[in-house]
Amino acid sequence: MPPALPGARPDFIQDIAMTNGNSEHVTYRVKHFDPDRDQAPRWQEYRIASSAGMTVLEGLWQLKETQAPGLAWRASCRMGVCGSCGMWINGKARLACNTQIAELESSFVTVAPLPNFDIVRDLVPDLTPMFDAHTVVLPFLIRSDRAEQESPTVEYHQSREELERYLQFSYCIKCGCCMAACPTFATDALYSGPMPLTQAQRYNSDSRDDGFGQRKTVLAGTAGPWRCHYAGECSRVCPKGVDPAKAIQLMKRELVLDFLRLRRHSRPTDLVEKPEGIKRRPDIPEAPARTV
Amino acid sequence: MRDQSLWTWHVIAGVVILVFLGLHMGVMHLDALLGLFNPEGGHPIDWGNVLARMKSGFFTVTYVVLLGAALFHGLYGLRNIVYELGPGAGLRSAVNAVLWIAGLALFAIGSWAAWAASRLATTL
Amino acid sequence: MLDVRGHPNRLGLWGWLGGGRWGTDRYLYTLHRLTGLGLLGYFVLHIIVTSSRAFGQQAWEQAMARVSGPLFLIGEYLVFIAFAFHAINGIRLVLIELGIGVGKPIEPVYPYRTSLDVQRPLAVGAVLLAAVLAVVGGLDFFVWH
Numbered sequence: 001m002p003p004a005l006p007g008a009r010p011d012f013i014q015d016i017a018m019t020n021g022n023s024e025h026v027t028y029r030v031k032h033f034d035p036d037r038d039q040a041p042r043w044q045e046y047r048i049a050s051s052a053g054m055t056v057l058e059g060l061w062q063l064k065e066t067q068a069p070g071l072a073w074r075a076s077c078r079m080g081v082c083g084s085c086g087m088w089i090n091g092k093a094r095l096a097c098n099t100q101i102a103e104l105e106s107s108f109v110t111v112a113p114l115p116n117f118d119i120v121r122d123l124v125p126d127l128t129p130m131f132d133a134h135t136v137v138l139p140f141l142i143r144s145d146r147a148e149q150e151s152p153t154v155e156y157h158q159s160r161e162e163l164e165r166y167l168q169f170s171y172c173i174k175c176g177c178c179m180a181a182c183p184t185f186a187t188d189a190l191y192s193g194p195m196p197l198t199q200a201q202r203y204n205s206d207s208r209d210d211g212f213g214q215r216k217t218v219l220a221g222t223a224g225p226w227r228c229h230y231a232g233e234c235s236r237v238c239p240k241g242v243d244p245a246k247a248i249q250l251m252k253r254e255l256v257l258d259f260l261r262l263r264r265h266s267r268p269t270d271l272v273e274k275p276e277g278i279k280r281r282p283d284i285p286e287a288p289a290r291t292v
Numbered sequence: 293m294r295d296q297s298l299w300t301w302h303v304i305a306g307v308v309i310l311v312f313l314g315l316h317m318g319v320m321h322l323d324a325l326l327g328l329f330n331p332e333g334g335h336p337i338d339w340g341n342v343l344a345r346m347k348s349g350f351f352t353v354t355y356v357v358l359l360g361a362a363l364f365h366g367l368y369g370l371r372n373i374v375y376e377l378g379p380g381a382g383l384r385s386a387v388n389a390v391l392w393i394a395g396l397a398l399f400a401i402g403s404w405a406a407w408a409a410s411r412l413a414t415t416l
Numbered sequence: 417m418l419d420v421r422g423h424p425n426r427l428g429l430w431g432w433l434g435g436g437r438w439g440t441d442r443y444l445y446t447l448h449r450l451t452g453l454g455l456l457g458y459f460v461l462h463i464i465v466t467s468s469r470a471f472g473q474q475a476w477e478q479a480m481a482r483v484s485g486p487l488f489l490i491g492e493y494l495v496f497i498a499f500a501f502h503a504i505n506g507i508r509l510v511l512i513e514l515g516i517g518v519g520k521p522i523e524p525v526y527p528y529r530t531s532l533d534v535q536r537p538l539a540v541g542a543v544l545l546a547a548v549l550a551v552v553g554g555l556d557f558f559v560w561h
Contacts, residue, residue, distance in 0.1 A: 033423050041423060091437035115431070118422025126422045168521040183442065186431030188376045205521075220296035227376060229448070230512055232441035232532045241524025246531035252299075253515035259300045303510055310503060321496055321553055324560035335561070337480055339473045346469060359463065366456035373449060377429070398463050405467035412470060 026050045026101055028063060030071065031112040033119045041112075041119060044068070050101045056089055056109060057096035060123075073123035080239055083173030086180070087123055088112040093177035093237045114180035127176050133192045134174070136218055137200035142211025143268055157269045162207035169202035169247050171240045178234035178244050184227045191227040192218070194234035194244035201247040204254065210268040216258070225252045302368045305361040312358040319345075346413035352406050359402040367391045441532060444539060448505050451498035458495045493557045500549040508535070508542040 025047050033041040046067050048059055057075055064071050073096070075085040080098040087096045089111055090104050101109060117125035143149055178194035179185050185193045192200075200219060203209050218224065225248045234244040257263040280286075319328050323336045329351075332340030345351040374387050427436075432446055468479035511517050517538050518531035 035423065038423075041425075088436075113425060115425050115427045117425060119425050120422055125425070164523070165521055168524055171524055181436070183427075183431050183445065184376050186427035187429060188378045189426075190378070191376070216296075220294075222295050222375065224295060226295040226299045227372075228513075229372075229445050230441065230509060231445035232439055232530075235530040235532050236439045236441075238528070238530075241526065241528030241530065243521075243524070243528070243530045246518045246521065249513050249518050249531070250515045250521075252513050255296050256300050256303070256514060259296050303513070306506055306510060310507065313499070314503065317496070317499060317553075322556050324556050325552065339476055342469055342476060343473075362459055366452070366459060369449075369452050370456060373453070398460060401467055402463045405463075405470045408470035412472060 024050055024107070026059070027108050028059060029108060029110040030060075030063070030068070030123070031119075032071070032122055033113075034070075035121060052102065054101050055097055056087070056094075056099045056101060056104075056111065057085055059101060059109060060096060060111070071123070072121045081173065083175035086114050086125075086175035086177045086239075088114055088180060093180040095175060095177070095239045098239050114176050116180050116182070116185050117176065125176065125180075127174075129189065130174070130176055130179050130193060130195055133196040133223070134199060136223075137192065137196045138211055138215055139196075139199040139203055141203065141206065141209050142214055143208070144210065148271065153271075154274050155272045156208040157272045158207055162269070165207070166202045166205045169198050169205075169242055169244075172198060172202075172242045173240055175239065177237045177239060178242075181233035181237045183231050183233065184229070188227060190223055192223045194228075194248065197225055197228070197251060198242060198244040198247040201251040204251065207266070207269045212254070212258075212265075216255070219251065220255060225249075225255070228252075298368055302365055305365040305368075308357065308361040309365055312354050313362065315354070316358065343413055343416065346409040349410070352410040355406045356403045359406070360399055363395045363399055363402075367395045439532065441539065444505060444543075448502060448509070451502040454498045455495065455502055458498075489557065493554065496553045496557065497550045500553065501543075501546045504542045504546040504549065508538045511538065 028046045028048060030044055030046065031041050032038070032044050046063050048062050048066070050059065055078075057078055060071070060073060060075075073085065073087070075097060076082040077084070078097040080095050083095070085096040086093060089096065089099055090106060090109065093114055096111070111123060113119050113123045114125040117127055117129065120126045141149065172195060174195060176195065178198075182191075182194055184191050197219075200215050204212050204215060228245070228248045230245060230249065232245050235242075235246065238244060254263060315328075318326050319330070320336050323330055329345060329348075330336050330341045331344045332338060334341070371387065371391055375384065379387065432449075465479050465483060468475045508517075512531075512535055517535045519534035522529075
C-alpha cells in the first residue's frame with residue numbers, strides 16, 4: 001500500500017463519500033459587497049468539492065481557504081446554537097452551519113446575506129434594527145419586587161405547566177432568519193418583527209412576570225402584532241422550532257381580550273417558601289461570591 | 293393603542309360582514325339554488341324583487357349595518373396595506389385623513405340611498 | 417457605536433410576491449390581500465351604482481343596463497370568486513389570529529411541528545370550501561339562469 005499523501009483523507013472517509021454518491025462538485029454563487037469599493041452588491045461563482053455531510057458553512061470555509069480569502073461572514077459555534085450564521089441560502093433564510101449542501105438538492109448553492117437588513121459587508125447583515133426592537137419590548141421579567149430581583153433570596157414558584165407556556169419561545173437564538181423571511185418586515189421598517197414580538201410574548205406568558213401593561217404601550221400600537229397576517233414564513237424558517245407565528249397569534253388573542261376587558265389578570269407568582277431548619281452538608285462548599 | 297382597538301373592530305366587522313354579506317350573496321347569486329327573498333321570481337335584480345327588499349325594514353337596516361361594517365373593514369385593510377409599504381409620518385396621517393373622509397362620504401351616500409329607497413317603496 | 421456603511425437590502429414589495437422560496441400560507445396571504453383590494457374597489461362602485469334604486473324603477477333599470485353584458489357578468493363572477501375566497505379564508509384567519517387552531521406552545525423537538533402544520537387542515541379545508549362555493553356560484557351565474 002503506498003504511503004498516504006500528506007493532507008489526503010483516509011481511504012475510509014473517501015469510501016463513505018463515494019457510497020453516498022456525494023463526492024461531487026457544487027457551484028457556490030456568493031453575494032459580495034465591499035463598502036469601500038462596491039457601489040452595489042455583485043455575484044461571484046466558485047466551484048468547490050463537496051462531500052457527504054458537508055454544511056454550507058464548511059463550504060464557505062473551504063472557499064475562504066482556497067479561492068476567496070477576503071470573503072466575510074459571521075459564524076461561531078457551527079452547531080446551530082449561537083445564531084451568528086443566518087444567511088439567505090437558495091431562496092430561504094437558514095443557518096449555514098445547520099444546512100447540509102446535500103439537503104439543498106441542487107448543484108448550485110446560492111448564498112446571500114439575510115435580506116431586510118443592511119449589508120455591512122459580503123454576507124454580514126446589520127442586525128441592529130432587530131436588537132433595537134428587541135430592547136423596546138422589554139425582554140426581561142418585570143416585577144414590583146425590585147430588591148428581590150436584584151439580590152434574590154429564594155426562587156420564584158413556577159409549575160411545569162406554567163413553564164411550558166413560554167418554554168418554546170425561549171429557545172430563540174436571535175439569528176434573524178424570521179425577520180428576513182417576514183413579508184411585512186420586507187417593506188415596513190417600523191414593524192417590530194417576529195423575533196421581538198415572540199420575545200415579548202415569551203415574557204408576557206411567563207407566570208413570574210407582571211409586565212403586560214408596560215409592554216402594551218408598544219404592542220398595542222402600530223409596531224405591534226397587528227402587522228402580522230399569518231404568512232407563516234417565520235415559523236417555516238425558524239431553525240430552532242420557536243414558531244414565532246404561533247407566539248404572535250397568541251399575543252393578539254391576549255391583546256384583543258384585554259381591549260374587550262375580558263383578559264384575566266393573574267398576579268405574578270410568589271416566592272417559594274424558604275425551607276427552614278435545614279443545614280448545609282459539610283461536603284458542599286459555599287456558593288462563590290457574586291461578581292455582578 | 294390605536295391598532296389594538298382598530299384591529300379588534302376589524303375582526304368584529306369581518307364577522308358582521310360574513311353574516312350579512314353571506315346572506316346578500318345567497319340572495320343575489322345563489323338564488324337559483326336557495327330562492328331567498330325574490331318574491332317576483334326571475335332575476336334578483338329585477339325591479340319587483342328590488343322593490344320588495346326596499347319595502348322590508350330588515351333589509352334597510354341590515355344594508356346600512358353591512359355598509360358600515362364593510363367600509364370599515366375594507367378601508368382599515370387598505371390602511372394596513374399602505375402602512376406596511378413604509379410611508380413617512382406625513383403620508384401616514386394624510387392617508388388616514390383621506391380614508392376617513394372617503395369612508396364617511398361613501399357611508400353617507402349608501403345610507404341615504406337605503407333610507408330614500410325605503411321611503412320611496414312605502415309610497416309606491 | 418460601530419460606524420457601519422450598510423447597503424440597503426430590503427426585499428420590498430418583491431417580498432410579498434416573489435424573491436424567495438415561500439410556503440403555501442404566504443401565497444394565501446398574498447391572495448387574501450389581492451382579493452381584499454379587488455372587493456374594496458368593487459364595493460365602492462357597487463355603493464354608487466345601487467344607490468340609483470332610490471330614484472325609482474327607471475333609474476334602477478338604466479343603471480343595471482349600463483353594467484350588464486358578458487364582460488360585466490364575467491367581472492361579477494370574478495368578484496364572487498374573490499368573495500368566496502376572502503370570506504372562507506377570512507374565517508380561518510379570524511380563528512388563527514385569535515390563537516385558535518394554532519396549538520399550544522410545545523417543546524420543540526426536531527423535526528419541528530409548527531403552528532403551520534397544526535392549522536394545515538383549516539387551510540386545506542378553506543381552499544376546498546372556497547372552490548366548491550366558486551363552482552356553485554359559477555353554475556348560478558352561467559348555467560341556471
